[in-house]
Amino acid sequence: MYFRLNPECYFVRGSKNGAIFDLIDGKIVALDHQETELMTICENNEPIYDGRLFRELKKLRLGNFYLNKIYVQKLRIGSPIEEQQIGNPPKLYRAFLEINNSCKRDCWFCGYYGIRRSLGCMGCNKWNQNGEPLPTEKWKKLIDDLRNLDCKSIFITGGDLTLIWDKAIDILDYANKKFDNIYIVLHKRSLSENMMSYLTDKAKIIIQTENLDKQQLDGYIYLLIVKPEDRNSVDGITSKNTIRDFVIRKPESLTNSSLMTKKKIQLSNMHLFLNNIKYHPCLGHTLAISYTGDVLPCPMMRGHKFGNVSTREIYAIFEKEWEDIYKFWGLNLDKIERCADCEFRYTCIDCRALEECLTGKIDGKRLCSYDPKEGEWY
Amino acid sequence: MLEFYSGNGNMYAWDNEVGLSIPFSHTMRAVMNELSDQKSISNKGIIIKKLKKDFEEEEISYCYDWIKKWEKIKFQNYRLQIPYTVSISDIRQFVLRNCLLQLTLNVTEDCNFRCKYCVYSNNYKYTRHHSDRYMYFSIAKKSIDHFFSLTKEGLRYNPLRVPAVGFYGGEPLLNFDLIKECVEYIEDKYKMYHTHYVLTTNGSLLDEEKANWLMQYDFSISISLDGPEDEHDRLRVYRSGHGTFQDIMSNIKPIMDAKYKKIHSQTVFDWKSDLFKIDEFFNRSDVPHITGASIVNNVGGCKYYNRFSEEDNTAFMKRLEEAKIFYLENHDYYKSHAGASFFDLLFGKGAAQVLFGPGSLLHPFSIMPFTGTCVPGRKIFVDVEGSFHICERVPSNIPIGSVDRGLDFEKIAEILSNYFNHLDKCSLCKAQKLCQKCYQSFATDKGFLCSSKLCEELNHSLIESLTFAFTTAELDPDIVERYDIPHEKSEKIIMVNKNVF
Numbered sequence: 001m002y003f004r005l006n007p008e009c010y011f012v013r014g015s016k017n018g019a020i021f022d023l024i025d026g027k028i029v030a031l032d033h034q035e036t037e038l039m040t041i042c043e044n045n046e047p048i049y050d051g052r053l054f055r056e057l058k059k060l061r062l063g064n065f066y067l068n069k070i071y072v073q074k075l076r077i078g079s080p081i082e083e084q085q086i087g088n089p090p091k092l093y094r095a096f097l098e099i100n101n102s103c104k105r106d107c108w109f110c111g112y113y114g115i116r117r118s119l120g121c122m123g124c125n126k127w128n129q130n131g132e133p134l135p136t137e138k139w140k141k142l143i144d145d146l147r148n149l150d151c152k153s154i155f156i157t158g159g160d161l162t163l164i165w166d167k168a169i170d171i172l173d174y175a176n177k178k179f180d181n182i183y184i185v186l187h188k189r190s191l192s193e194n195m196m197s198y199l200t201d202k203a204k205i206i207i208q209t210e211n212l213d214k215q216q217l218d219g220y221i222y223l224l225i226v227k228p229e230d231r232n233s234v235d236g237i238t239s240k241n242t243i244r245d246f247v248i249r250k251p252e253s254l255t256n257s258s259l260m261t262k263k264k265i266q267l268s269n270m271h272l273f274l275n276n277i278k279y280h281p282c283l284g285h286t287l288a289i290s291y292t293g294d295v296l297p298c299p300m301m302r303g304h305k306f307g308n309v310s311t312r313e314i315y316a317i318f319e320k321e322w323e324d325i326y327k328f329w330g331l332n333l334d335k336i337e338r339c340a341d342c343e344f345r346y347t348c349i350d351c352r353a354l355e356e357c358l359t360g361k362i363d364g365k366r367l368c369s370y371d372p373k374e375g376e377w378y
Numbered sequence: 379m380l381e382f383y384s385g386n387g388n389m390y391a392w393d394n395e396v397g398l399s400i401p402f403s404h405t406m407r408a409v410m411n412e413l414s415d416q417k418s419i420s421n422k423g424i425i426i427k428k429l430k431k432d433f434e435e436e437e438i439s440y441c442y443d444w445i446k447k448w449e450k451i452k453f454q455n456y457r458l459q460i461p462y463t464v465s466i467s468d469i470r471q472f473v474l475r476n477c478l479l480q481l482t483l484n485v486t487e488d489c490n491f492r493c494k495y496c497v498y499s500n501n502y503k504y505t506r507h508h509s510d511r512y513m514y515f516s517i518a519k520k521s522i523d524h525f526f527s528l529t530k531e532g533l534r535y536n537p538l539r540v541p542a543v544g545f546y547g548g549e550p551l552l553n554f555d556l557i558k559e560c561v562e563y564i565e566d567k568y569k570m571y572h573t574h575y576v577l578t579t580n581g582s583l584l585d586e587e588k589a590n591w592l593m594q595y596d597f598s599i600s601i602s603l604d605g606p607e608d609e610h611d612r613l614r615v616y617r618s619g620h621g622t623f624q625d626i627m628s629n630i631k632p633i634m635d636a637k638y639k640k641i642h643s644q645t646v647f648d649w650k651s652d653l654f655k656i657d658e659f660f661n662r663s664d665v666p667h668i669t670g671a672s673i674v675n676n677v678g679g680c681k682y683y684n685r686f687s688e689e690d691n692t693a694f695m696k697r698l699e700e701a702k703i704f705y706l707e708n709h710d711y712y713k714s715h716a717g718a719s720f721f722d723l724l725f726g727k728g729a730a731q732v733l734f735g736p737g738s739l740l741h742p743f744s745i746m747p748f749t750g751t752c753v754p755g756r757k758i759f760v761d762v763e764g765s766f767h768i769c770e771r772v773p774s775n776i777p778i779g780s781v782d783r784g785l786d787f788e789k790i791a792e793i794l795s796n797y798f799n800h801l802d803k804c805s806l807c808k809a810q811k812l813c814q815k816c817y818q819s820f821a822t823d824k825g826f827l828c829s830s831k832l833c834e835e836l837n838h839s840l841i842e843s844l845t846f847a848f849t850t851a852e853l854d855p856d857i858v859e860r861y862d863i864p865h866e867k868s869e870k871i872i873m874v875n876k877n878v879f
Contacts, residue, residue, distance in 0.1 A: 006444065007400055008451075011879040024447050043879035045855075061443045064401065068386040071851035073398050075451070079737040081730070089475055089536035148534045150475065270451075319537035 003042045003054040005063040008075045010273070011043050014343030017375040021347060022062055023075055023270035028347065029062065033375065036343075045069050077274055090318055090325075092151045096288035096299045098158035099139055099171055101126050105160060105187065109210075109225050109247050111300070116354050118246040121288070121299045123223045124187045124208045126159040129302070131292035134310060136167050140174045142289060145314045153181035156203070157299065158291050162190040169198065176202050185223075196220075208245070216241060248354055248367075267347045276346040280331040283352055287325070289314075297328040300353030304328070328352075331363070338365040342372035380808050381407070382841050385849035392844060395452045397738035397811045399844060405433040409441040451739065462798040464745055466787045469794070472745050473755035473785070474528070475535035480576070481525040482544040482759045482770060483560065485553040486512045491580050491622060493602075493614045495646060495674040495682055497771070498548075503679025504773040504821055512553050517764040518560050520781035525758060526568045528785060544576035546759070546770055551583035561595055576600065578644070580614065581626035589633050596640065601630060601666055603643040605656035613648070627664075634664055644670035645720065649686050649694035653701045657720040671723040675771075677818055701725075702846065709854050729847035729858045732840075736811040745794070748804035750814035754778045754790045768793075773821045793817075800826040803833060809840050 005011055008024045018036035020029040031039060035053050042048055042063075050065070057063045103126045109115050111125035134142075146154065154175060161168040161184065168184075175182050184199060188209040199205050206221045216222055222242045267273060275284060288299040293310040295317050296302060306325055307317040318325065333339035333350060342348070351367070358366040370377050379391035381402060391402035412418065412425045426438050487498070487509040497505050522543070529541045543564060545557050557577070564573050575597045584592075584599075592599055603626065604610040611621030633641050643666045647656060660668040674682050705712065705721040712722055735750075746753050752768075755778065759767040764781035767774055776793060779786035797817060804810055813836060820826040851858045 004401070005879070007398060008448070013879075024450055040879075045852075058440065061440065061447060064440065066388065066401070068388055069852045070386070070388045070401055071384070071848050071855060072401060073733060075396070075398060075738065077739045080734045082735070082737065087479060087536070087539045090538055145534060149537075150535070313534075315534045315537040319533060322538055 001047060001050060002045065002066045002069060003048050003057070003063055004045070004066060004070055004072045005039075005043065005057070006061070007072055008270075009062045010074060010346075011039050012343050012346060013040060014345075014372045014375070015341035016373060017343055019343040020057070020062060021267050021273060022060075023267070023273055026267045026269070027060070027062075028265065028267050028344075029057070029060070030343070045071075075270065077271060089150065090322070091285050092146070092149050092287065093285035094153050094155070095146050095151050095286070096121060096155045096157055097139060097142070097171075098289065098291045098299055099134075099156060099168060100158035100161055100164045101129065101133065101291040102163050103160040104163065105189065107187075107210075116248045116300070116357050117225070118248070118351055118354065119223055119243060120245070121282075121353070122155065122157070122183075122185060122206060122243075123225075123245050124157065124160065124185050125299070127290075127302065129290075129292075132310075133291045134289075134293045136170055138293065138310060139171045142309055142314060143171070143175050143178055147178040149315065149318070151179075153183065154179055155183045155185065155206075157185040160190050161186055162192075162195065165195070172199075172202055183221075212242065248358070265344050265347060273346050276332060276348075278332055279329055280352065281333070281348065281350055283328045283331060285329060287314075297325075298353055300351075301328075301356070303356075336363050336365055337361075338368065338372060342370060344370070379410075380837070380841060380844070382845045382848070384845060384852055386852050388848070388852065390844070390848055392809065392812065392840075393448075394808050394810050394812075396448070397736045397740075399733075399848065400448075403437070403441070405429070405437045406441045406445070408433060409438060409445055413442075413445060453739075453741065462795050464791055464794055466791050468745060469753070469755075469790050470787045471535065472743070472753055473787070473790070474532040477753060477755040478525070478528055478532050478539065478541070478758070480542040480544050480757045481521060482546050482576075482757060483513060483518050483521060484546050484548070484759065484761050484770070485518070485550045485556050485560075486510075486548040487762055488512065488552050489548040489580070490552065490582060490616060491549065491614060492617050492619075493580075495613060495648060497675065501680060501682040502677070503681075504677075504775070504823055506774055511762045513556060513760075513762040515556060515559050517760070517762070517781055518556060519563060520764065521758075521760045521766075522560060522564060522568075524781065524784050526564075526571065529571060540574055541571050542574040542576055544578065546578050549580050549583065550577060551579050551588060554583070554588055558591065565595075574598065578602070580622065581629050582616075582622055584626075584629040584633075586632050589629070593633065593636065593638050599633070599638075599641040599666075600669075601626065601641065601643050602646070603665070604645050604647065605651070606659040609647075609652060609655055609659070612650070613646070630666065631664070634666065641666045642669040643667065646672055646674055648674045649683070649690045651694075653697055653720070653724075654704070657701070660720045661715065667717040668720055668723060669718070671720055675818075677821075679822070706850060706853055709850075709857055713854070713856060725846065725850070726857050728843060729850045731814075732812065732843045732847040733851065733858050735814075742811075748798065748801055748807075748810060748813065749816060749819075751797070751816035754793055754817075755785055755787075758785065768817055772817045773823075775823060776817065776821065797826050801828050803828070803830075807833070809837055812840050812844075 005020060008022060010021045010023065012019055012021065013036060016033050018031045018039055020031065038053055048054065054065065058065065109117060111120055112128050117123060156168065156172060156175070172182065172184060182203040183206055184203040185206045185208065188207045191207065196205065200219065204221065206223055208223045210225045212222060212224055220241060223245045224242055226244050226246045228247060272281065279285065283297050286298060288296045289309060290296060293308045295306040295309060295314065297304050306321040331352065333345035333348060336350065339345045339348070339350070352362065355364050355366055356362050379393055381389065381391045383389055389402045390399045392399045408429050409425060412428065413420045422439070422442050425442060426435055429438050487506065489508065495501065498508055500507060529539070532539060550557060561575060575595055577592060577597050578600045581601045602614065604613050607621065607623040610623040614622050616622055630641065643660065645656065645668060647653065659665060676683055701721060702725055705725045712719055754768045757769045759770050761767060761774060765777045766779035766785060767777055778789050778793065800820065815836065819832065820828050847858060
C-alpha cells in the first residue's frame with residue numbers, strides 16, 4: 001500500500017523534522033523526526049504499512065492511500081517550462097521610491113541614528129547621507145520606466161513627505177495615471193486631515209506611529225513602533241490594519257522573543273510559499289531607489305548598490321546588473337545559514353537588511369528562536 | 379475532466395480549470411457528478427446516502443471534502459468574447475515585452491537537396507514550392523535594422539532579452555556571402571546587443587572554412603540529420619537522388635573534433651523509420667547531440683502520407699509502442715547518458731511537456747487565450763523578398779509586415795482576431811490548457827479552419843500523452859521532472875531541492 005499527499009500539500013524536510021503545508025487551507029502540520037522519516041518514505045513512492053500518522057493525515061484530507069505506485073503532481077502557479085525560457089522579462093513586483101530624505105522631527109527610532117527596524121523599509125526614515133536629490137522629472141521618468149517593466153506596486157517614501165508636499169503630490173498624481181497599487185508612507189504627527197482626504201483614493205496610506213489610537217481609522221495601515229522591552233506586551237494587538245515595526249537596537253537586546261517565533265509561523269498563501277521556494281521572501285522581485293537615485297535591493301540595504309538612475313536608466317541597470325540583482329532576488333532561505341536546515345523555510349519571513357547588520361554576513365541568521373537541527377523552539 | 383489510466387492501473391483526471399492532473403477514482407467522479415447536478419441538493423449527508431450502495435461511506439466523505447476544498451482555488455472558467463478583438467497598443471506592448479526573440483532571414487529558397495518530406499515540396503498545399511530565389515543584402519539590412527530598432531525599444535520592457543538572428547533556407551550556406559555580410563553588419567552596428575546567431579543547415583556545404591567562421595562567431599549550428607546512413611539517405615537526398623549522409627558526416631568531423639559545444643542535430647522521421655537505429659545513432663560521440671525530433675508534419679493539405687498504407691501505419695505504431703516500452707525498461711541507462719537521446723526527446727521530453735507545460739491556475743494572457751500558439755512577432759521570419767511572417771512553418775499567405783512597412787501590429791491584431799473567431803469551441807474544451815495547436819495547424823489558403831475532427835484527434839492524442847507521462851512518472855519521476863536544456867541533462871524542472879516533495 002502507498003500513501004501520498006494530495007496535490008495541494010507540500011512536504012518540506014528540515015535537517016531533523018519536516019512539515020506538511022496545505023496550500024489551499026493554509027494549514028501546517030509539523031512532524032517529529034520519526035513522522036518525518038515515514039513521510040519521506042511515502043513521498044518517495046515507497047510502500048508503507050497502514051499507520052496512525054497516515055490515517056490522521058487522511059482524516060485531515062491531506063493525503064490518501066493507493067494500492068499502486070502513483071504520481072501526484074503538485075499544485076503550482078504557471079508553467080515551470082515557460083518560466084525557464086531564456087530571456088523572459090524580469091518579474092519586478094515592488095519598487096520603493098524614496099523621494100525625500102529631509103525630516104524636522106527627531107524620532108529616536110530613525111534610521112538616521114543607525115537604528116534598525118523590522119519594517120524600516122516601509123516606515124518613515126531618513127538617512128545620514130548627503131547627495132543631490134533626484135528632481136521631480138527624473139522620478140516621473142522612473143515611474144514610466146517601472147510601468148514599462150510591468151512593476152506591480154510602488155511605495156512612495158522617504159523622510160517627512162509633508163515637507164515636500166507639492167513635489168510628493170505631483171509625483172503621486174503622475175504615478176496614479178500609471179499604477180493601481182500605490183502606497184505612501186507618512187508619520188502620524190505630520191498628517192493633517194486635509195492631507196489624508198487628499199490622499200484617499202490616490203494611494204494606500206501607511207501611517208507610522210509610536211502609539212495606537214483607541215479608534216484607528218479604517219482604510220489606513222498603521223505601522224506601530226515596538227521597543228525591544230515592549231515586544232511581549234504587543235503580542236495581543238490583533239487589529240487587522242496594524243503591523244508591528246520592531247526596533248532592533250543591538251543584538252544583545254534580543255530576547256527570547258526574537259522576530260521569528262513559533263507563533264508567527266503561518267502559511268499565508270500559496271503564492272508566497274511557491275515564490276519562496278525560488279526567491280527571497282522579501283528581497284525577491286523588489287528594488288528600492290534612494291532619494292539620490294541609487295538602486296538598492298531594499299531601502300535598508302544601503303551598502304549594496306546596483307547603479308544610479310540619474311546616470312543610467314532603470315532598464316539599463318537591469319540589463320547590465322541582472323546577475324547582481326538576481327543574487328539578492330534569488331537568495332531563498334535554502335541559501336541562508338540555519339534556515340537551510342529548517343522545515344519552515346518557505347513560509348517564513350526574513351529581513352536580510354537586519355540580519356546582515358547583526359551578523360555581518362549576507363547569509364547570516366540571528367533573528368530566529370528555532371533550532372532546526374534539534375527541532376526545538378527556545 | 380479528461381479521465382485516463384496509467385500503466386499501473388491508477389486513475390487520473392486532467393482538471394482544465396486548475397491546469398493539473400489529479401488522482402481520480404470512480405467515487406470521486408460520482409461525488410463530482412452529484413455536486414454538479416444543479417437539480418439535486420448537494421448536501422454531504424444526502425450524497426453519502428445516495429452513493430453508499432455503490433461506494434464506501436468513508437471514501438465518499440473523503441471525496442466530498444476534498445472536492446469542496448479543491449474548488450476553492452478554481453476561478454470562473456475563462457470565456458472568450460466572440461467577436462474577439464484586441465487593441466493594437468496592447469499587442470504592441472505585448473510584443474515589446476514578451477516577443478522579438480529571433481529574426482530569421484530566409485537567405486535563399488534554393489536548396490541542393492530534395493528531401494522526401496520537405497515542407498517546400500509539392501507535398502504541402504499551403505507552403506511555397508522549391509525555387510531558386512536568393513535574398514539581397516538590401517533586404518537583409520532593412521530587416522536587421524528594423525529588428526534592432528524594435529529590440530532597442532523593447533529593452534525598456536524586457537531588458538533581459540537576448541536577441542537572436544537565424545539564417546534559414548532552402549540551404550542557407552548556398553548564400554554564405556550574405557550570411558557573412560549580415561553578421562559583419564550586426565557586429566559593426568549592433569555589437570552592444572550581444573546577438574546570438576543560429577544556422578539551420580543540411581550540412582553538405584559546411585566546409586572547414588565556413589565551419590571555422592561559424593565557430594568564430596559562436597553560432598548555434600543546427601544540422602538536419604535523420605539517423606544512420608540508410609535511414610538518413612532514404613529521406614535526405616541530393617537533387618540527383620544520391621544520398622547525403624557521407625558528405626555531412628565528413629563535414630561535421632572537424633567541428634566535432636574541435637569539441638565545439640554549439641552544434642546539434644535535428645531529426646525528422648516517418649512511418650518507415652527504424653526508431654531503434656536512430657536512437658542508437660544519436661548516442662554516438664561523433665554525432666552532434668540531438669535537440670529536436672519530430673515526425674513528418676501532417677498538417678492540413680499534406681499529401682506526404684499518401685505513399686503509405688494502413689499496414690505501414692499499424693507497423694509504425696507497433697514499433698513506437700515497442701520503443702516506448704524499451705525506453706521505460708531502460709530508463710536508468712537513459713538517465714545516466716550524457717546529453718539527451720532520441721528517445722528522451724521523443725518520450726521523456728514529451729511527457730515533461732504534458733506535465734509541466736500547461737500554466738496551472740493562471741489565466742492565459744488575454745491576448746492569446748487558447749491553443750498553444752504564439753503571438754505573431756515572437757519570431758520574425760523574413761522571406762527573400764522582404765515580407766515578414768509568423769515563423770518558417772506558417773504559410774506565407776499570412777504576412778505580418780515587410781521590410782518597408784515594418785512589423786504591422788494592425789495586421790497582427792487582424793490575424794489574432796481571425797484566428798480566435800474560428801476557434802469558437804475552445805472556451806468549452808476540456809483540454810484547453812493542454813492544446814499545443816497553432817496557426818500552422820488551422821491555416822488554409824482562405825484563412826483558418828478548425829475542424830471537429832482535428833479536435834477529436836487532439837483529445838485522443840492528449841489522453842495517450844497523459845497516460846504515457848503518468849506511466850513514466852510512476853516508474854521514475856526523475857525522467858519527467860528534468861527538462862532537457864541543450865547539451866546537458868541538468869536541472870529538474872520543478873524542485874531543485876531534494877528535501878521538498
